[in-house]
Amino acid sequence: MTSRRPRSEPGSDNAFGAPSARKRATINDIARLAGVSKKTVSRVINRSPFVKVETRDKVNAIIKELGYRPDPQARGLAFRRSFLIGMIYDNPNPQYVVNVQQGILDAVRDSGLELVVHPCNRASPGFLDQVQAFVEQLKLFGVVLTPSVSEDDDLVAILRDLDCPYVRVASVSLDDAERMIVTHDAAGAAEAARHLADLGHRRVAFISGLPSFRSSHERRRGFAEGLAERGLELKERYVVEGAYTYDSGVACARKLLAMDVPPTAIFTGNDEMAAGVYTAARDAGVSIPGDLSVIGYDDSPMAARLWPPLTSVRLPIRDMGRFAAEKLIVLANAESDTSARHPEVRPGLAVRESTARPR
Amino acid sequence: MTSRRPRSEPGSDNAFGAPSARKRATINDIARLAGVSKKTVSRVINRSPFVKVETRDKVNAIIKELGYRPDPQARGLAFRRSFLIGMIYDNPNPQYVVNVQQGILDAVRDSGLELVVHPCNRASPGFLDQVQAFVEQLKLFGVVLTPSVSEDDDLVAILRDLDCPYVRVASVSLDDAERMIVTHDAAGAAEAARHLADLGHRRVAFISGLPSFRSSHERRRGFAEGLAERGLELKERYVVEGAYTYDSGVACARKLLAMDVPPTAIFTGNDEMAAGVYTAARDAGVSIPGDLSVIGYDDSPMAARLWPPLTSVRLPIRDMGRFAAEKLIVLANAESDTSARHPEVRPGLAVRESTARPR
DNA sequence: CCCAGTATGGAAACCGGTGTCATGATGGGT
DNA sequence: ACCCATCATGACACCGGTTTCCATACTGGG
Known part of the structure; x- marks a missing residue:
């Protein structure tokens, strides 16, 4: 034997193994x-x-x-398009991600569409190239974008360029109505503000998320507006910039609680930071809600498990996913049925025991 | 954003008589x-x-x-197989799901494989048919199963029948080694047991998950074995059956704390139930860890946010996903490379402040 | 220098669907 | 009775790859 190579070309000289045996009807x-x-x-x-x-x-x-x-592959080949919906996300909140996925699948049940997930990192080099490769390669039926990638206009430009239908889930409208699921973060924050104002709080503070997230600004704006509705003002000194993390919540709350005239209520950009506020308050001997009322955002599973249970702004995340996929289907089919329902996402307040009248 | 990409602009000079900038090369x-x-x-x-x-x-x-x-579709059509990995799950823990997804994608980076997710409900009628349709329709490259669907032998029989490679993530080995990622729940539970025993606890209790989950039995078994290593016994009266939910955790803990001689430590089948224990303890005026030590399972993000921070068994979930996908690729390529590494998943204990010496 | 045997490359069929266009059947208007 | 528009259907090429099968170029031994 001079060579280990077989003398004739074997059937599968490819990198992947042999196909299965049974035949389906064609x-x-x-x-x-x-x-x-x-x-x-x-x-x-x-x-x-x-x-x-x-x-x-x-x-x-x-x-x-x-x-x-x-066969979806054969059909897709002929259609020059696949029957796969892509979900592109960089949201670190697992509950958010899983629920949007569920919602999308709720919407496409029995339609033959499936869901391909694509977590990503906007900060990594080659991010745009990777997403483009993903979308182009798979000839996606459409794409659902969630914050914060949904706020990336360069990414959207690529999707447009590829003629790939997309729907953006974001805190505020950034695109045509038929391409947006707006979560109205300002409205949710305003509700938190009114709740605190109505309880009698006057000195209220806000811990924002990262300024690179649109939601940070929206939540701040809505919070200020909600206070204004009740004749209150969100004072500059009561606004601290966090980073949507637990640690940043702790640090920001420490700052606020150490002030000469500390706030009697804190609204945070998400629940993680609210948990940080709990820790800072405990360390400072400040009781919740006796000395300090706290409101978070997201109503994550953790919110109800904290002590005291955290009042938080709740989003119908699964519905958001469903709406997004429904809009995607309308877009992809180029249905010009303008009579289509445009369900609105409205945040609500899950009131628990972390908020009370100030002393 | 960061990098502007040189996508063929309308006016840009094209080196070749390239067709329309739109068309991809074939x-x-x-x-x-x-x-x-x-x-x-x-x-x-x-x-x-x-x-x-x-x-x-x-x-x-x-x-x-x-x-x-x-083009993956054309290639897949000729190969009679797609380049999609399916992840089938019914695990209600979002953190678990998202991390396994991430891990799978870590493993297939740049391989051209993508991930299609398929949440399901084992209790729903037609569950098996739906999964079969999913796998068969998409001609999946392979499938990753996580608990508790990974424990479903009927489902596995279908996958076998379809010649679809699969890897099961489960608490204990249920299949050939090359098709299993074993999370050794018993070992994790044993570590919890030893930790409590070494702190000096004698009366330790266990709140199990649903008996329909294999992990419930494994965690109980491991816990008992860990105690036995230290010469202790898991008493029948200190074992209560929960349901992996917060509410069941509350109810079970109430039962335990109301006993004439209550336990000084409770190990729960997951963190959700541990949070329930916190609530029951608070209601009963039992302090943690002073009067009661608590250990959870999963080390969910919530664990570190509870007060006191919860000691919990930690799993390398993302790695588990990666290992699973790696094994899947080996299986799908029919590589008989038995020298392949078989990385073992070992649970560890994240020790926090919910455990201390008994009074 | 011839020939067998092996590398290497190509034409055509195929995977399972869809698009284009032609054709036959139908039926209303005049 | 005739004409043309419309409906219903089929033949055939095509989507972008892989596989089958064969032709050719290259190699070395006798």
């Missing part, structure tokens, strides 16, 4: 059994109106009998 | 420009050894120059 089988051409079967599958009812029923009967389902 | 373009047949290009792509080095380099140069990437 469109040709259906056509043959129904006594029509494959094109007609294709028409039936795609609900073309140019098929006689009689023919359609016959074909459908055979399809049902054989349990035939068209 | 294998035919590569073949033509390289002066070879498409089959040769195909060989290069699939790393066939039957190509002259010279030819291969030339083809690769053109591929690189045009930024050509083969």
